[in-house]
Amino acid sequence: MEFSIKSGSPEKQRSACVVVGVYESRKLTLAAELLDKAADGYISGIVRRGDMEGKSGSTLLLQNVPGTLCERVLLVGLGKEKNFREKEFTTAIRNTVKTLNETGAFDASIFLTELPVKKRSIGWRIRQATMVAFDATYKFDQFKSKKDEVRRPLRKLTLAVERRNELTLAEEALAQGLAIAEGMAMTKTLGNLPANICHPTYLAERAQAMAKEFNLGCEILERADMEKLGMHSLLSVSQGSRQPPKLIVLSYKGAKASDKPIVLVGKGVTFDTGGISLKPGAEMDEMKYDMCGAASVLGTMQAVARMALPINLTIVVPATENMPDGMATRPGDIVTSMSGQTIEILNTDAEGRLILCDALTYAERFEPDTVIDVATLTGACVVALGHIATGLFSNKDALARDLLDAGDESYDRAWHMPLWDDYQELLKSPFADMGNIGGRWGGSITAACFLSRFTKKYEWAHLDIAGTAWKSGADKGATGRPVPLLTHYLMQRAGKLN
Ligand code: BES
Numbered sequence: 001m002e003f004s005i006k007s008g009s010p011e012k013q014r015s016a017c018v019v020v021g022v023y024e025s026r027k028l029t030l031a032a033e034l035l036d037k038a039a040d041g042y043i044s045g046i047v048r049r050g051d052m053e054g055k056s057g058s059t060l061l062l063q064n065v066p067g068t069l070c071e072r073v074l075l076v077g078l079g080k081e082k083n084f085r086e087k088e089f090t091t092a093i094r095n096t097v098k099t100l101n102e103t104g105a106f107d108a109s110i111f112l113t114e115l116p117v118k119k120r121s122i123g124w125r126i127r128q129a130t131m132v133a134f135d136a137t138y139k140f141d142q143f144k145s146k147k148d149e150v151r152r153p154l155r156k157l158t159l160a161v162e163r164r165n166e167l168t169l170a171e172e173a174l175a176q177g178l179a180i181a182e183g184m185a186m187t188k189t190l191g192n193l194p195a196n197i198c199h200p201t202y203l204a205e206r207a208q209a210m211a212k213e214f215n216l217g218c219e220i221l222e223r224a225d226m227e228k229l230g231m232h233s234l235l236s237v238s239q240g241s242r243q244p245p246k247l248i249v250l251s252y253k254g255a256k257a258s259d260k261p262i263v264l265v266g267k268g269v270t271f272d273t274g275g276i277s278l279k280p281g282a283e284m285d286e287m288k289y290d291m292c293g294a295a296s297v298l299g300t301m302q303a304v305a306r307m308a309l310p311i312n313l314t315i316v317v318p319a320t321e322n323m324p325d326g327m328a329t330r331p332g333d334i335v336t337s338m339s340g341q342t343i344e345i346l347n348t349d350a351e352g353r354l355i356l357c358d359a360l361t362y363a364e365r366f367e368p369d370t371v372i373d374v375a376t377l378t379g380a381c382v383v384a385l386g387h388i389a390t391g392l393f394s395n396k397d398a399l400a401r402d403l404l405d406a407g408d409e410s411y412d413r414a415w416h417m418p419l420w421d422d423y424q425e426l427l428k429s430p431f432a433d434m435g436n437i438g439g440r441w442g443g444s445i446t447a448a449c450f451l452s453r454f455t456k457k458y459e460w461a462h463l464d465i466a467g468t469a470w471k472s473g474a475d476k477g478a479t480g481r482p483v484p485l486l487t488h489y490l491m492q493r494a495g496k497l498n
């Protein structure tokens with residue numbers, strides 16, 4: 001789909017469809033009023049007769065509205081004006097795109113982007129509208145022999161701004177929104193791909209392809225390289241799998257070489273059976289999503305490269321399967337991590353931390369400004385925060401603050417969880433420096449505490465996306481989160497957010 005920005009009045013648009021909003025209790029938005037004037041009260045008549053009451057989620061398609069130059073007008077219900085916030089705004093945009101795809105219109109001019117959203121700038125509205133509209137057309141049907149074709153798909157979307165002097169800013173926000181949306185789409189597709197296709201080698205190949213396309217530095221470490229580096233914790237997870245592990249490194253240089261890079265580390269368990277501590281069978285298929293951390297840092301890298309942000313960014317992806325096998329790690333096995341700390345593996349299903357700890361130690365060599373890891377790490381995080389907020393942990397409050405703000409700005413929200421020393425004792429082991437699990441309670445916190453033992457040399461944050469990276473049920477699939485949060489954080493760091 002093609003996107004563009006325009007300023008102008010709705011009655012003068014020659015597009016196949018003009019989209020305007022109606023608030024609940026039948027109040028017309030400014031653009032709807034302009035159309036209504038040109039149409040001599042045609043729209044207010046419809047609203048008065050009760051055919052469009054402005055309820056959030058409702059739409060009404062009109063043909064040949066008098067006094068206008070467009071073929072159709074789509075009225076979109078917005079809910080109560082005083083409650084019109086982020087959620088209502090994005091819902092209206094999503095509904096619009098879904099509805100337009102069911103009409104014959106090939107192009108449309110959307111005036112909803114002119115609507116005020118409390119505390120949000122024009123840049124925000126355009127960026128969000130672009131992201132949501134693009135995302136609303138996402139499909140993952142490459143394995144369906146018979147595809148659900150949209151008969152007359154929307155090809156061109158024009159987003160309206162009120163004033164001409166907003167055009168430049170809006171154009172920039174549009175480009176950002178598209179870069180983020182495309183990053184999210186890649187993240188979703190990698191997440192949705194089954195584990196027999198999306199294995200560590202596949203992820204490495206995708207990274208190499210990205211490196212070529214965007215001129216990134218790329219290094220793939222093989223099992224032998226990991227052995228040399230002493231990554232025995234990571235290797236212990238891989239040893240029960242026929243698929244070779246990979247440690248993928250991509251680096252983007254948008255700033256001067258002396259600027260320390262921000263490093264993103266993404267958990268890339270392409271399938272998590274639990275290993276010898278085997279998971280129960282129900283819904284085990286969903287463990288193909290256990291590489292969504294990896295997918296999100298790859299998607300973020302793509303968005304950053306597309307936006308050409310003036311920062312240095314490196315991503316590190318430890319990629320492996322977690323399988324049960326004659327060679328697999330046994331509960332009670334003790335391994336030495338790259339950091340030299342020893343770990344008693346009490347539960348082979350707590351594998352994410354085992355691969356991340358070595359990747360986090362490896363990250364030291366980039367002399368990072370900041371390190372953020374992203375992982376579908378614990379079921380306990382889903383118990384704590386559900387599917388709404390990502391769990392956020394950090395050894396630096398200012399960094400936590402910045403990430404919370406980025407989550408709020410992108411409407412991809414996180415919640416700050418504690419990382420107090422009091423929790424550290426739960427990781428005690430009688431035989432090694434630590435165990436890899438902390439017992440029944442506070443599981444997302446003890447997992448973060450485990451990681452914190454490997455991140456003492458830099459400012460670090462950890463995002464537990466177990467509840468937010470994918471959806472189960474009817475619209476099952478990867479969500480593309482937290483690409484919006486991460487890209488907004490990086491845009492902020494680059495001074496490119498307005
Ligand atoms: N990948 C899982 C976490 C997970 C579970 C994400 C369910 C989403 C939904 C992770 O590797 C895992 O198995 N964690 C264990 C840790 C436990 C053994 C301490 C968990 O959360 O049960």
Ligand code: MN
Pocket residue numbers: 272274348349350351352
């Ligand atoms: Mn696991």
Ligand code: ZN
Pocket residue numbers: 269272290349351352376377
């Ligand atoms: Zn896992």
